Amino acid sequence: MSNTSDKFSSIKLELESSKVRLTQIKTELNRFKSKSDLENSNQLVLEYQNNQIIQNHLLATTGFLQKVAIENQVLFLEGWVVSFEDDLVDNFKLSIAGEEIQNFELELRRPSLHLKKAFPKLKNVDQAGFLIKLPFNQEQHNWQDVLVILTPLFGGREGLILVNSIQSSIPIPSAEYLKWAGGGGEHGAFLRHSFAFLSYFIQLAELKQTDCVLEVGCGLGRMAYGLAHYLKPPGSYEGFEIMARFIKWPQQEISTRCPHFNFRLVNIYNHHYNPGGNVKAKDFVFPYEDQSFNVVFLTSVFTHMQTEEVRHYLEEIYRVLKWGGKCLCSCFLLNDKSEQLITEGKSGFQFVHELNECFTTNPSNPEAAIAFKEYLLLKWISESGFAVISKYYGSWCGRDKYTSGQDILIIEKKDRIE
Template sequence: MEAPIIIFDLVGEDVTKTITPTKLVQMRGNIDKAVIEDNVLQLIGWAASVNAGPVESLRVSYSGKEFTDFEMAFGIKSPDVKEIFPNLECAQKSRFRIRIPLNQEEQQQIRDSLIVVTPLFKEGEGGSILYLLEPSLPLPSEDDSELMIWIGSNALATFSRTAIEFLGYFLEMAALKPTDSVLDVGCGMGRIAYTLAYYLAPTTRYEGFDIMEPLIQWAQNNIAPRFPNFNFRRVDIYNKLYNHNGTLPATEFVFPYEDESFDFVFLGSVFTHIPACEVRHYLEEIYRVLKPGGRCLCTVFLHNEESAKLIAAGKSSANLVHEIDDYFATSLDMPEMFTGFKEDLLLGWIGSSGFTVKGKYYGLWCGRTEFISYQDILILHKD
């Protein structure tokens, strides 16, 4: 047998060994296939750690319910994973198979739901590997391609993949709970809302706003009718690139929400398209609407010694070479195309706004060989 098999009994006890996670392990993983056949849910995927050795067990849940009776095999040969991620430990034997018997009620419940697989290592618990099984929410189609160009290249093909990727970050980096109220600043078509709809409790509040009417209209038409706790609104903020007819300066915009009304705020690729004065104002507004203990995850371009060297060497996909006042841009004519900030300066603004930086994760954008996502990620905490 090429992989160890562990059978869980009906109370969830591992008959081979008990693993007690002690910390969050840095890892990568994916579910490549999930299918229900002959009353059995089959999951095929892979998981490998950065420096915590091989997977020793797996935990599986959906909609907050954990499975306690299933069969799993792990440590399966995976030369394809090793080729793509040569620096991950045990990448050459990182694949797993899971078989979960389902009764008729479970088969109905698990369809159109979010499946969560959590790898367990000797040193601790890995991040969540997520998979949407037979989602009924519509995805953007070729008919929406003109809208998709506003949220990134190849966005049509990667819409749900990006949504799942960031939900994973929310869970791992910001400890997002299903009962946390969420504000999505620059929500676009609802790409992040797409998976949050399957994770947040039906009574949990989600609010998203954006400056582009067609994007908001898509989310209102395709997500809000199925999930009435999800609300999308358009705001007429001026931005030279995205809303040049906007009537309201961003520095005067007050988020249309009460003080201390959200547990979590997300800004995906917002601070990468606005100047420093608007970033500082948004930080103040985010702090205002967050509850004490609330968190914010934002993506940014951090200009530091490493990224500056990579930009100068021509490695970066965001050529932040023009310094304008207290930020960097790729274009003098259209600074909003891409904006970045000196790391120590931005962290100073964040601190002055009252936040504590709880996490900093560097991205691929400048040509790094080791990264978490495309853009840099910051986790802010309101004490």
């Protein structure tokens, strides 16, 4: 009996010990669920998320095909391009109207001293200029609205493509319109942004000429301007905008020339941009059928929306995208690097005022500029049914290497069967 009693006592002690340990585990889990512990674990979460992303192997470059002109039956392509790895371009792939051109004259290492001020940290930027000459037979070519795509090569590695059009039939908005849209009213800034994002759409989001496209927040039509030189029927473009003063120009100047481009005004409330709106962004249903688009774009939209609105828009984007469709969105991502640069005073935006799971530069007008913790935004994207394909950090916080001004995410609607 003594042995049996001892065994029961031992078992009882083990059970009591297990109960205590279980209580401790529950307490630790509850502590982990608290905001402070989640913040402390965000680096681990972000590392896991990064492991799920298909890393980008494209060489980080910046440049602009700034001049496309025809003189004496010669097509001149002039611009500049530089690698953030300090390499100089050694060749180009040239495509005109979708046809690859093999034979052309190329001048490299052309002086570009004016770029040294804009990019003081880049080596060799003062030799980043190039000039391409392509003689042609005038009778064999109609150049109007023809798209030129240059792929810079650095020791065989491809950089971001440079895009522009020949003899565009679409005018550029007036200086008054451009001042409303930002950029100081410069025609050159409008073209640079338009064709830079067209290069992102083509190369990063793999946009095809026959894709059906939705732009959320189409503004003055800056993105649509470049797309109008690329998308061809049965490809199509739909864009909606909340600011009435913007929508008139693309309706008059783009839709009349490109009937497959459609722009519509929606009266969504935004404290900064449309305080008279009668529909909240978190309740707005995109006016399109399910699975209508191959690609959705949002440039500088999530940068003016708070958490609940962003999460709702992700659901709507998922709904209107076809299976396997992609979304390119620009945003401000807060992570160790960008937060360090903000602390050091190197960022152009001081995201130091915390709201509901987001940060602003101005608590009295929060929608003027909003940033999100990177791990949180990636989590919401995943919960909405997307996979993050790639991400490209921007220059907004003072990075030495970047793709655009804002951070860019490429996300894909995954087929639930997979």
